[in-house]
Amino acid sequence: MRISTRLQRLLTDALSHSMPVHTMIRIARQIMQNYDIYERSGFPPNIPIPTIDAARQITHDVIEENLVVQFVEILIDIYENGLMGRNISIRFLPQIIKELEALGLIYDDEYKMFIEKSDMKRTIGWGVLQENNIYELTFMCIDIVNNSELVRKYPKKDITLAYSDIREIFKYNVEKRNGRIWEWEGDGGIAAFYFQDKNIKAVLSGIDILLELFLYNQLHGVLDEAIQIRLSVHTGPCQFTYNIQSMQSDTIDKLKELETKYTPPDHLVISPGVYYDMGSKLEHFFLSESIAGGNYVYRYSLQWEN
Amino acid sequence: MKVIVFSSNSNLVDSIKAKNMEVAVYTPPQMNKIINNSNDLLLVYIDSSSFNDKLQKKISFLTSKEKVYFGVLDPDNTIKDVAELYFAGAVDYISKNQLKSEFNEKRFKRVFQYLEHFRIDYRQEIEIQKTITKNIKHITAEKGWQEIVPGAEYTFSIMFIELDGKYDMEKIFGKKNLEVALSVFRKYLERNISHFGGRIWMWFQFGGIALFPFNGRECESVYCGFRIMLYKLMHDVEESLFPNFISFRIALLLGNVTYQDNDTGNVISDSINTIFHLGRKHAATGNFYVTEEILQYAPKPLQAFFTPADNFEGIPIYKMRRPVLPS
Numbered sequence: 001m002r003i004s005t006r007l008q009r010l011l012t013d014a015l016s017h018s019m020p021v022h023t024m025i026r027i028a029r030q031i032m033q034n035y036d037i038y039e040r041s042g043f044p045p046n047i048p049i050p051t052i053d054a055a056r057q058i059t060h061d062v063i064e065e066n067l068v069v070q071f072v073e074i075l076i077d078i079y080e081n082g083l084m085g086r087n088i089s090i091r092f093l094p095q096i097i098k099e100l101e102a103l104g105l106i107y108d109d110e111y112k113m114f115i116e117k118s119d120m121k122r123t124i125g126w127g128v129l130q131e132n133n134i135y136e137l138t139f140m141c142i143d144i145v146n147n148s149e150l151v152r153k154y155p156k157k158d159i160t161l162a163y164s165d166i167r168e169i170f171k172y173n174v175e176k177r178n179g180r181i182w183e184w185e186g187d188g189g190i191a192a193f194y195f196q197d198k199n200i201k202a203v204l205s206g207i208d209i210l211l212e213l214f215l216y217n218q219l220h221g222v223l224d225e226a227i228q229i230r231l232s233v234h235t236g237p238c239q240f241t242y243n244i245q246s247m248q249s250d251t252i253d254k255l256k257e258l259e260t261k262y263t264p265p266d267h268l269v270i271s272p273g274v275y276y277d278m279g280s281k282l283e284h285f286f287l288s289e290s291i292a293g294g295n296y297v298y299r300y301s302l303q304w305e306n
Numbered sequence: 307m308k309v310i311v312f313s314s315n316s317n318l319v320d321s322i323k324a325k326n327m328e329v330a331v332y333t334p335p336q337m338n339k340i341i342n343n344s345n346d347l348l349l350v351y352i353d354s355s356s357f358n359d360k361l362q363k364k365i366s367f368l369t370s371k372e373k374v375y376f377g378v379l380d381p382d383n384t385i386k387d388v389a390e391l392y393f394a395g396a397v398d399y400i401s402k403n404q405l406k407s408e409f410n411e412k413r414f415k416r417v418f419q420y421l422e423h424f425r426i427d428y429r430q431e432i433e434i435q436k437t438i439t440k441n442i443k444h445i446t447a448e449k450g451w452q453e454i455v456p457g458a459e460y461t462f463s464i465m466f467i468e469l470d471g472k473y474d475m476e477k478i479f480g481k482k483n484l485e486v487a488l489s490v491f492r493k494y495l496e497r498n499i500s501h502f503g504g505r506i507w508m509w510f511q512f513g514g515i516a517l518f519p520f521n522g523r524e525c526e527s528v529y530c531g532f533r534i535m536l537y538k539l540m541h542d543v544e545e546s547l548f549p550n551f552i553s554f555r556i557a558l559l560l561g562n563v564t565y566q567d568n569d570t571g572n573v574i575s576d577s578i579n580t581i582f583h584l585g586r587k588h589a590a591t592g593n594f595y596v597t598e599e600i601l602q603y604a605p606k607p608l609q610a611f612f613t614p615a616d617n618f619e620g621i622p623i624y625k626m627r628r629p630v631l632p633s
Contacts, residue, residue, distance in 0.1 A: 219605055305628050
């Protein structure tokens with residue numbers, strides 16, 4: 001992220017006009033562990049650092065470490081909730097937020113963090129995930145059933161159109177709940193969910209996709225038969241990288257295993273870790289099924305009364 | 307109007323004289339089922355000698371039914387105070403002597419004349435049936451709402467939607483909580499209805515009436531109602547503030563209405579009366595009903611999800627098969 005000189009100056013001014021040096025250091029240590037301002041600045045430890053110099057140094061280091069967004073989130077939290085029981089009025093905070101908004105971010109009060117503006121280009125890390133850091137994420141896998149047969153059976157233009165429609169249904173319902181498509185390979189793909197209620201949001205997206213696909217097949221399908229899909233949802237840790245192809249993740253491997261081994265056509269299958277977050281209403285949508293090793297998976301499909 | 311006699315007395319049954327009129331005869335145990343399953347206007351005669359001590363109970367049952375008018379046959383002259391029968395809602399009484407000579411077509415017609423002249427509820431029902439059975443001329447609005455002028459009559463898809471169990475809700479959830487939850491429910495409906503070119507025209511706390519202008523070719527309103535039902539469970543989970551799964555009825559028909567922007571509380575319309583009857587009195591909880599006429603204008607693939615659900619005041623209606631949770 002390219003930080004403007006103006007934002008850099010505003011951050012320095014915000015720190016130097018709002019708090020003493022020891023408070024600045026305490027805040028800096030919230031995102032940079034063992035932060036030592038003397039070591040960074042070269043000031044001898046026995047000489048007190050002037051406020052403006054400390055503010056400049058911290059701002060510089062935060063930018064160097066690519067932690068500006070997280071730092072401003074902490075400043076907002078301190079402004080709203082105080083620090084160690086003390087109220088601190090952070091100067092220039094509205095101007096700082098405005099600068100970040102100009103970079104395509106918006107502060108989300110619900111999540112207490114900056115996320116990408118919905119009208120801006122979406123990135124797979126929401127503008128928040130840091131390269132090589134490990135995050136708890138929820139993933140959804142989609143796969144078009146009998147892809148090879150369909151490709152053989154129908155003209156290429158019909159298949160292209162149909163698959164493009166399925167991708168649109170997938171994309172719309174994933175992004176509607178702030179998920180991101182990480183991968184799409186013609187006949188299926190993977191989406192990721194982060195932030196609060198990520199399991200619920202992934203599952204609701206999955207159910208929505210099945211309902212939307214049902215209507216699509218009934219009313220708008222371009223093939224002579226209904227297109228069927230398999231969906232699976234799993235949650236777990238994942239080391240983030242912008243190069244998705246090179247990503248190694250047991251969580252994603254498990255997700256794919258769920259989809260290929262345990263998901264019948266037109267079903268959504270979720271792992272126990274996801275199911276336990278479903279709540280008193282959503283849990284009724286699923287039927288449990290025991291699998292090898294005494295484990296369970298949970299299945300949903302659209303069902304009609306007789 | 308159908309005439310039905312409930313009696314186990316074969317002599318009495320033989321005495322019925324009605325060549326030009328169909329009179330159905332059933333045994334007393336069949337009574338509740340026959341009456342409950344009927345949607346027609348009925349003139350019911352019950353034979354007091356066949357019911358004995360259950361007579362009062364059966365009279366109360368008949369009194370509670372709309373579109374049912376009843377008379378009492380008294381082959382043994384056991385009823386001491388005939389006026390009591392009329393106070394309970396009876397429209398005819400036939401004693402032992404009258405049974406032989408007067409239980410006939412002429413008598414039935416006299417009862418119909420009496421109902422016509424003195425029973426306003428009967429006249430209203432007849433009016434409704436006439437309205438429904440006559441072919442209503444469609445007054446289309448090709449361009450939708452931009453063509454609609456207040457004060458003029460148009461053909462609309464008229465949709466009735468109302469939450470089930472409304473009477474207990476305030477007690478269960480509290481007034482303020484209920485208000486907030488109902489406003490969320492209304493937004494769910496508004497969002498879906500407006501997406502298909504409809505508008506909520508009347509709103510009464512737990513539901514309302516929506517109108518969709520009719521272009522003469524198709525009724526998107528059926529698809530709208532279908533979607534509302536399809537996504538109901540998602541609404542329950544994602545939006546609804548009710549702690550339980552909600553249930554609501556939808557009824558949909560094609561009818562003519564003189565559109566007005568406001569003062570909808572004073573609308574006089576046969577179509578609106580009918581949709582209220584269908585939605586409030588006929589529709590089973592949690593279901594979506596459409597008339598056969600409007601179903602013809604629905605997308606063909608969706609028509610397969612509707613099954614016949616007998617007649618409502620002479621018009622064939624269909625009920626949607628609903629999405630259900632696994633059990």
